[in-house]
């Protein structure tokens with residue numbers, strides 16, 4: 538018989554949260570301070586190649602930080618370099634080394650951030666999320682959205698400014714909020730399948746917030762659009778940085794007011810109510826190939842189900 542006794546509580550931290558770094562947002566505007574940190578022999582650099590990170594594999598998998606010496610040529614050539622933060626008085630930067638061939642990596646591997654997160658300790662996964670989102674934003678924001686002229690990096694990577702004299706518009710890294718929700722009714726949970734999901738997986742419904750919309754309104758709109766269910770009360774459970782490329786997943790539970798499902802075939806191929814026992818089983822099977830199952834613990838949908846099974 539399924540029950541929630543053997544289901545772990547919500548992960549703490551949620552994957553991609555829990556960075557150990559102090560982001561020193563006041564200090565990083567000080568160009569003298571920044572220059573000193575960039576040339577300090579203790580400073581550590583995380584190269585990203587094509588948004589992949591170097592991971593030392595083995596029992597104690599960890600990020601492969603490099604000293605400045607190994608990257609100084611690329612840094613002098615203007616490789617994008619952003620401050621991740623300070624830990625124990627040591628500055629940590631991420632450097633985009635995509636312009637050069639990927640450096641050889643003895644005893645390790647270049648991993649995409651999702652694979653890295655499944656391999657690395659939570660703190661390192663959080664660092665990769667910050668580095669990936671930031672460098673990806675710089676890659677795609679070389680030109681001003683106001684006047685079309687080139688922009689340049691400022692504030693150790695936390696803004697870009699237009700270089701055109703008449704414009705000088707400042708641009709900030711994006712974080713795009715996404716509501717992701719379990720909808721509950723009479724002890725059951727609504728989950729759906731998008732056609733792109735791997736076979737067997739059912740997940741929480743989700744959608745981007747729109748301008749002028751509260752989180753609660755976005756939850757109600759998405760559930761009604763995708764499954765035809767009206768939702769009343771909405772409660773916040775947990776959030777997750779999702780660096781593909783720069784979302785913030787906002788996890789909620791919504792109380793359904795109606796139960797008849799009308800699937801929006803453009804968004805979902807299936808949506809169903811699952812009982813408590815079924816949800817417990819799907820959480821347990823999340824790292825197998827069984828059907829049906831929930832996404833793995835890396836996902837906020839999985840963590841929301843754990844929260845609900847534990848009484849949230």
Ligand SMILES: [Zn+2]
Nearest residue numbers: 681684699704
């Ligand atoms: Zn401009």
